[in-house]
Amino acid sequence: MKRWATRLAAGLPLAFCLGAAQAEEAPIRAVATIGMIGDVAAHVGGSCVEVTTLMGPGVDPHLYQPGARDVQTFQDADVILYSGYSLEGQLGAVLKRFSQMKPTLAVAEASIEEGELIAVEGAYGIDPHLWMDAGLWSRIAPTIAQTLGEMRPDCADAMRANAESYGRQLAALHDWAGRAVATVPEQQRILVTAHDAFGYYGRAYGIRVEGIQGISTEAEASVADIRAAAARVAELGVPAVFVESTINPRTIQAVIDAAAQQGQEVRIGGELYSDAMGEAGTAGGTYIGMIYENTRNIVTALGGTPPAMPDALRDWAETWDVADASANVPAAQ
Template sequence: MISRKLLVGAFVALSFLLVACTSSVEPTNNDDGILDVVATIGQIQDVTENIGGDLVDVTVLMGQGVDPHLYVPIESDLEAFQNADVILYSGINLEAQMIDVMNQIGESRGVPTVAVAETIPQAQLLDYAGGGPGTSDPHVWGDVALWSFAAESIRDTLVAADPDNAEIYNANYDAYKSDLDALHGWAIESIASIPDGQRKLVTAHDAFQYFGKAYNIEVFAPQGISTAAEASVADIQTAVDYIVTNDVPAIFFESAIPIDTVEAMIEGASAREHSVELGGELFADTMGEPGTLEGTYLGMIEHNVTVIVEALGGTVAQLP
């Protein structure tokens, strides 16, 4: 805790120093008619680009394969914050090491700093198992209907920052929202095709609770909601029990998480003469490579649903 506070303090102090002493590092906001947006995660970057189009230039801090639970700010982030007209993060405990820093810098520069997922009604948030009383699970983008709240919040933030172009942001949002709605319906239909007893999603880290609730599939993950702690031997044993008892045919690894936990589960099941397949790669906290299907928010959901449905014996519905 002490080291984190020191780090945040040092980072903010450095930021003030830079603003105060370096005339060459002037914030560049509003000089080119383009909104410079800093987004923590790719899911926010992608939605912002869909709604903002050519009117925004989005810098993402935690790119492909970067784990947001563990991320601490690096020096180049400072420059991004100095040039930002808008700072967008997900919130709900996701960017655990970053939230204080962003809010302090945003406040000191008078730049809107918005936790886009925190507009989701509290009643729709799930508990953060092991996260302490009153804390909620941050992995809300797993439910496309919930991530629509974030999209709405991004639209509202862009409109407030650049009201002259409100009409464009609103029209782009409306078009994107209908894609979100269509994908949501497709995901429900596709997951429903998995035979009842096999509708069980086993992964390493617990990033799919919202996904499971929205798309009606039971979720089991030994590692917990944050990746800060690794799964213990006992956690793996519990997972193996779950796999064997429920006759789970396939389990999944996540792109940004070491595969060890999943391999340990497969070996554990095999030792009990239950053969479980490696079902494929899911994108949990970070999207895929830019320029690929999984490198977009819609594509990441499409990919995950397809991999899960195919590995668990369902039939993927016709894409909208």
């Protein structure tokens, strides 16, 4: 990968110089590796930025294999925004090469204090799924605003204002998610998912998290992993488990079947967004919608009742025709 990235980078044509006036008028071409960064960048940058997201709905960043088209996308960008903490492991060599040519920022690493990170065993060292805590993830908005503002000083004030406004929405979302999870009976606050992507969510909102496999999805869950998860489900009387949009549901189904053999009937509580947001043009295709829909599905399936939508999110709700926190909850399967 490093040799391939070096060859491609060595052949990059020299960019021709634009006039100062034209450069200021043109939107910044920003490339974000994942949608959870791209959506924040779009909110912060407004009309001063044009955001392209590399990995779309259903794409697992742990497994993503970069291709020549991705390198071309990076080549055309004015700035590259990625999460860091090894989330984009397969892209590491390419990102390192481009960091020597243009602004390339690991937004999570630049925004969140070390003491607030979750340490994990294995190659990662740090759990990279920081967007699962809306309070933590809101920290990337001012970081992005500062980076883009330095590139477009004429937009800097508007970007700072956008970051502050968006931060207030995420603060309201964070508070709402915590109040929603608190409505689940305490003994049922157990979130079982295919892989361990919800650690920050569990810590932030007060729910125990049980991932069938670890942080990475590079290897499938083993038979031992499935048996261990089924034993915990049966022991704790878990009423529902959850599939993820980026992972094959067969692992969860195997746990359901194994738990049934131990006398515990458990159902699928719904599909959660873990390493990617939903389809563009839907509420779940926004970062706010990702956390909102996940929380709504988790709380409802585990026996709670989501509270009313906070006033700070009314504009978002109207834009996406979301009537109420408890509306349109899909039936458990």
